[in-house]
Amino acid sequence: MTTFHNLAFQGVFDGDLTPLLGLPHEAFGIEGVEFYGRTSFLKAGLMFADALSTVSHTYAFEIQRAPLGMGLEGVLAKRRDVLTGILNGIDDEAWDPASDALLEATYDATTLAAKARNKAALQRDLGLDQRHDRLLFGVVSRLTAQKGSDLVAALADRIAALPAQLVVLGSGDAEITASFERAAHMHPRAIAKKIGFDEALAHRIEAGADCFLMPSRFEPCGLNQMYSQRYGTPPIARATGGLVDSIIDATPQSLRSGTATGFLFPDATQESLWSAVERALDVYAQPRQWQALQRAAMARDFGWRPRAREYVTLYRKLVGGGDGG
Secondary structure, eight states: OHEEEEHTTOOOOOTTHHHHTTTTTGGTTTTTTETTTTTEEHHHHHHSSSSSSEEEEHHHHTTTTTTTTTTTHHHHHTTGGGGOOOOBBTTTTTSSSSTTTTSSSSOTTTTGHHHHHHHHHHHHTTTTOTTTTTTEEEEEEEEEETTHHHHHTTHHHHHTTTTOOEEEEEEEEEHHOOOOOOOHHHTTTTTEEEEEEHHHHHHHHHOOOSSEEEOOOSSSSSSSSHHHHHTTEEEEEEEHHHHHHOOOOOOOOHHHHHHOOOOEEESSSHHHHHHHHHHHHHHHHHHHHHHHHHHHHHHHOOOOOHHHHHHHHHHHHTTTTTOOO
């Protein structure tokens, strides 16, 4: 079994490495470990494993074609019959708003009013206007093009002008980082940023934000959209990879049925993201509908137990043990 996550990070080495591995000469070929004149351990795993798995059903489908196959789409399409997507899980004890010691106030789906205390504390601590009526968007991410952070940075002025607020935690691309720094300087009471990693602040953003932005250009699985739903903070996310598999888009139908848990948008563009922001604003203006959205999200089970059962079933099939029971 070969299990892999993000094909953008492959670990490809010099072609001269192949004979040092004790592999026969013919292994360095298109049906072996050769990858554009170099040696790819990942390609070897994809070619010769009895089964393949990755971290979401949609990503397993997306990587069978360019560009998300990252040069390996031909191999993956050829082996589609043994390729499975199993969504990642989260540590649902560490990420539990009902017991999270890092929060200003703990809460659950029956005590959502306490979530407002976390918003007020986040605004206070980061120097934002303490306005309960300002929609507060949160971002905790690598600040890279893959994560769509440049799209958020480009819309920062429009977010401040709504008026709304934006809190950003992360590090990465220098140009994107500088864009957020400029936006925070221009709108100090509406936009706050912290460059780097801060575990406690990540929890406080998940609890204190009203919405969580994840405009990824591709996302094999993603975890923050799961944290966000658990914390009653509906995600606004690009419809790709594990984001599709873990968010129920707030369509008129899903809102009526009470199953909506967030907002998905189709294209990795500023306008597509902005359309989703406007949809979120429309629902936020209807408190009862917004709370129904929050409660539906908080009821989802993103823990590892159901995921582990899927892996056990897969492994038992591989060793001839049937469906796993």
